[in-house]
Structure formats: C-alpha cells, structure tokens
Amino acid sequence: MKRFTAILMLCLSALILPQAVSASNQERCFRETGYCISGPILRYWERNGGLSTFGFPISNQGMQMAEDRMLQAQWFERDRLEIQADGRVTAGRLGARYLELQDRPWQTFPTVDQADPGCAYFAITRHQVCEPFLTYWRTRGGLERFGYPITERIREEIEGKVYEVQYFERRRMEFHPELAGTPYEVLLGRLGVEVMRIDGCVSLEPMYEPTAYAYRRLLGCPIASSRELVSPTGPVQLRMRPVPLAVQRFERGVMLWTRRWGDVPVPSEIFVLTSSSTDPQRFTWQMFADEWTEGTPIRFSETPPPGRYVPERGFGYVWVHNAEVRSRLGWAIEPEQGETGGHRQFQRGFMITRPSNDTVFIILDGGEALVVPRKN
Known part of the structure; x- marks a missing residue:
C-alpha cells in the first residue's frame, strides 16, 4: 500500500x-x-x-x-x-x-x-x-x-x-x-x-579518492567532523589526517603501529596482519594496545636465521609475549620502518596510507584487511 x-x-x-x-x-x-x-x-x-x-x-x-x-x-x-x-x-x-x-x-x-x-x-x-x-x-x-x-x-x-x-x-x-x-x-x-x-559519499582528496571509491562497498563512506563538512570555497574534499606510522614485514604477515586521530585521539595501537594463503593482498587482523615503554628490554633467547630479525620495541613486546602471534607471523624479514602516514575513519573500518611505497592499509570491521597499492 x-x-x-x-x-x-x-x-x-x-x-x-x-x-x-x-x-x-x-x-x-x-x-x-x-x-x-x-x-x-x-x-x-x-x-x-x-x-x-x-x-x-x-x-x-x-x-x-x-x-x-x-x-x-x-x-x-x-x-x-x-x-x-x-x-x-x-x-x-x-x-x-x-x-x-x-x-x-x-x-x-x-x-x-x-x-x-x-x-x-x-x-x-x-x-x-x-x-x-x-x-x-x-x-x-x-x-x-x-x-x-x-x-x-x-x-x-x-x-x-x-x-x-x-x-x-x-x-x-x-x-x-x-x-x-x-x-x-x-x-x-x-x-x-x-x-x-x-x-x-563526501570525496577524499584526489590522490586517495580512487582507492576509497574502489573499496567503498566494503568501507562505506568516510566519516567527517562537522568542521570538515563546511567549505567556503567549493565542494568538500576530505584530507587524510597525518598520523605517526611504523611498519614491519614478517614471513607471513605485517605489523602496523599507529596512533589514529578522529575527533578524539586513540591510544597507540599495534595491528597484527596475518597473510591469506590464497591472496597476497588479503589478511586477517588482530589489534593489541601498545604496552611497551621506552627503555624496556625485549629478551628472546632464540637466534633468527640469516636474513631474519627479532622485532624490537612495541612490535617485539607483542611478538615475544604472544606465542600465537609469533607462530602466525614467523620471523621479521626487514627492520621496523617509521614514517608519517595518513588516516581516515570510514563507516565500516578505516584506511591508513603509507606514502613511502604508495601502499594503503584497509582495515575492515570484523577482522579482515587489505594491503593494496594506491590507485591512480
């Protein structure tokens, strides 16, 4: 009717x-x-x-x-x-x-x-x-x-x-x-x-909008503050918010450290991304609070094979104290690398950009993640 x-x-x-x-x-x-x-x-x-x-x-x-x-x-x-x-x-x-x-x-x-x-x-x-x-x-x-x-x-x-x-x-x-x-x-x-x-959705800045658009069915729309939705000069385009970022690759996954910012800052977090066995871009993720403090030693008795590393600082704290994480990830295959990334919260997850190699981390609600090259 x-x-x-x-x-x-x-x-x-x-x-x-x-x-x-x-x-x-x-x-x-x-x-x-x-x-x-x-x-x-x-x-x-x-x-x-x-x-x-x-x-x-x-x-x-x-x-x-x-x-x-x-x-x-x-x-x-x-x-x-x-x-x-x-x-x-x-x-x-x-x-x-x-x-x-x-x-x-x-x-x-x-x-x-x-x-x-x-x-x-x-x-x-x-x-x-x-x-x-x-x-x-x-x-x-x-x-x-x-x-x-x-x-x-x-x-x-x-x-x-x-x-x-x-x-x-x-x-x-x-x-x-x-x-x-x-x-x-x-x-x-x-x-x-x-x-x-x-x-x-409100668009992201042109550099990242093609990536957000490609994964919009999964992520939903980007979330903006009321201040961001006001533009005296024309249509609104949301910018990625700068965040500190550290990344370390492992034999079977990636560790990602960041301090995200929305309207309220989030404490430092460590994301453990475990590789899919069928798709190199797909991962499952688990989040840990960063409990490591400056000066706390990371002790691990085993010696890594040649070309492999024991992670340090916050990554090392999570890896050493969680046998399941250690089993899933394996050894680190490169030293930890830090830089300034970009963050934007979406309806069903968030996106982290890594400018040094033009990579985007898409962290979805429910435990799935994608690591993809930025789309032009």
Whole structure:
C-alpha cells in the first residue's frame, strides 16, 4: 500500500507543477528535499522529463567520483546527472553500478542468442528487450538515456513486493501491473537513492579518492567532523589526517603501529596482519594496545636465521609475549620502518596510507584487511 501511494503521488506530480520555488530562471529549488537544480543540469532535467523521469534532487551539485573520473555531478531519486569535460550532461551508469554493489555483476546474468518475436536483440550484451519495456526504451531516449540491456526480464523484490524488472546500463525499468493500461505501467527504479547510499559519499582528496571509491562497498563512506563538512570555497574534499606510522614485514604477515586521530585521539595501537594463503593482498587482523615503554628490554633467547630479525620495541613486546602471534607471523624479514602516514575513519573500518611505497592499509570491521597499492 505504501509503494502504491508513492506511485500514485508520482503520477499526479507528473501532471501538475512540482512544488518548487524558483530563485531565478536559472535555478529551481524543491521544498520536498531542500535541494536546488541549476545550470546545465537543470536544463537537461527539464528537457528530458523532469520530475517523472528523474525524481527530486537529493544532493547538491559538486565534484564527485563518477566512472573513475572526478566530475561535477548531482544525485536525483532515480538518476545521477554528470557534466562531462566537454560540457555535455549525461546520465550515470547506475544500473550496472547497482548490480555491482550487490555482488551481482551484470556479466554473470544468463544471456540469449536471439530475440523472441516482437522483441529487439542487442548482440553487444546478448540481451533482448520486449514489451512493454521496448516501447518505453524507444520513446523515452533509447540508447542515450538508458544504455544497452544488461539483464533479461527478471522478477525481483522491491520494498516487499515482487515486480518484473529489467536492468539497463543506466536504469532499471519496472512493470507495475496495478497501473497496467496507463502511461505509468512502466516506471524507473529509484536507483539514485540506492546507489547514493554508497557512491554519494563526501570525496577524499584526489590522490586517495580512487582507492576509497574502489573499496567503498566494503568501507562505506568516510566519516567527517562537522568542521570538515563546511567549505567556503567549493565542494568538500576530505584530507587524510597525518598520523605517526611504523611498519614491519614478517614471513607471513605485517605489523602496523599507529596512533589514529578522529575527533578524539586513540591510544597507540599495534595491528597484527596475518597473510591469506590464497591472496597476497588479503589478511586477517588482530589489534593489541601498545604496552611497551621506552627503555624496556625485549629478551628472546632464540637466534633468527640469516636474513631474519627479532622485532624490537612495541612490535617485539607483542611478538615475544604472544606465542600465537609469533607462530602466525614467523620471523621479521626487514627492520621496523617509521614514517608519517595518513588516516581516515570510514563507516565500516578505516584506511591508513603509507606514502613511502604508495601502499594503503584497509582495515575492515570484523577482522579482515587489505594491503593494496594506491590507485591512480
């Protein structure tokens, strides 16, 4: 009933003037969400269906990571509109991105070799489009607005009710039998709302945003203080916070020492990262408080093999006093190395950067970690 009411409101909204206040003919503001549209995005929004096609704006326009590029973009209930380098406004590939975020990449869906009668076949993705989606696709913008089909027509639960839907590169079409025979029997899914929950995060500084974006499904959005979210000069971009950092590699893992800073500083911590047997970038982690104090000797009677080391200071304290850690890691294969790194807390973990070798430590809630090269 709730979804039907929302659909009915959408239909009525398409027939009447949206509840908007125009500050000028170059801007349109919506009381429903508190956001405004202006410039090229407003012109595109009005020219291509307005409220019934895109829904209300749900963010400000600003620089965002889109398709591995930093672009001016704005989120809507059903879309993300992007201003390309040449000034063109295009729709985001939210259909493909939504499936990817659900661990259902479109390349894994069943395909067909030819079209059924009355349908259109797209050899490039090996999918067909049939009625009523085909007429909607052809009359509402075709390839430019929706992209190629990336699934067949499938049944999917949306807000507690099962609908027949089909995914395209940029959109999801939904068939609503309760509106059959009306112009609104095919509606566009609210993918803008769904994808923005992850991809609509405040961006990191350009050097690290590609890495954060690549692992956003795991990390969630970066966490910012209220001070950081205020920028008098333009869109907010969060910087990595500088932190002291020490790293030492072992035969089967890594030890990482840091003193993280959020709104409140965290005491010094030592993370023990144990290597995965199948993926050199994947680890499990365990955290220890740094209990070593300056001047405390680390005594260990065994002599390391040639080219191996007994760790010292805080690393040595944890390694010597925890036989399980020692068994998991083995001997150190290099001396401890210190530098200034960067830290940023996320919804489901945190990220530590190691500038000396362009490495990023991604520490996830639940005990998993990744050690990856910074993405350009």
